[in-house]
Amino acid sequence: MSDPGLACCTPLSGTAMSTDQAEQVAPLLKALADPVRLRLLSLIASSTTGEACVCDLNDAFDLTQATISHHLKVLHSAGLLDREKRGVWVYYAVRPEALAAVADLFRAPALAPA
């Protein structure tokens, strides 16, 4: 053998993302990686008051109320949405810090070097 393990190695400088970091960030991106949840987030963020109640969001999709509720729960559990119950209705609002954290992810040197 010609010991090929030596020839191809460009040693990968040290500032790469750790396994723990990756496993911490992936769920956040997984929560965003769904067209329905993206539109939900967008609808809430683009509302005049910065928040929206479930009944509004429900009408924007051809999906069951149970499904919308599930998606909102995913976004809320991921820390992307705030949830506030007022009377009979429940209002969701985006958490700008969470979105900013995601945006910074792709400008951090480990992922966007130049």
Added chain:
Amino acid sequence: MSDPGLACCTPLSGTAMSTDQAEQVAPLLKALADPVRLRLLSLIASSTTGEACVCDLNDAFDLTQATISHHLKVLHSAGLLDREKRGVWVYYAVRPEALAAVADLFRAPALAPA
């Protein structure tokens, strides 16, 4: 009934993400929403030459070569990685434009209004 359909509506201003947009962006985020693929991207981006061959990446994980190859294919198919074969080895390099596009997503007014 008190016609509750009228009371809770905060009309959702017009600049929300369309269904087509959401279905176009979701696959990109889905490609990123995996801890292994995040680390792969990070390892490649943080290498001194800006690229890495599969044999290097393979050693960084406790996964089969087939699995790493699969993840690299996903990232490549999503337009996040460039692929170049040189001799026996295959080198992958990040496409900064694709990452920038993702970063801009979360600074666009539809998702990050303030």
Added chain:
DNA sequence: AACGGACATCGACGGGCGTCGATGTGTCGA
């Protein structure tokens, strides 16, 4: 107290995804 509406939760179903071992393809060296 009783009814109805808003939203969450539950259980189930189907499809997609991550992982694997095995095999195929291309390249280099002996």
Added chain:
DNA sequence: TCGACACATCGACGCCCGTCGATGTCCGTT
């Protein structure tokens, strides 16, 4: 030419995820 290596592809398996209908919980109204 033959063998070894780097990497891709191919089924196959198990599991998670999106969706649904049905049901539960809370609140306001009458």
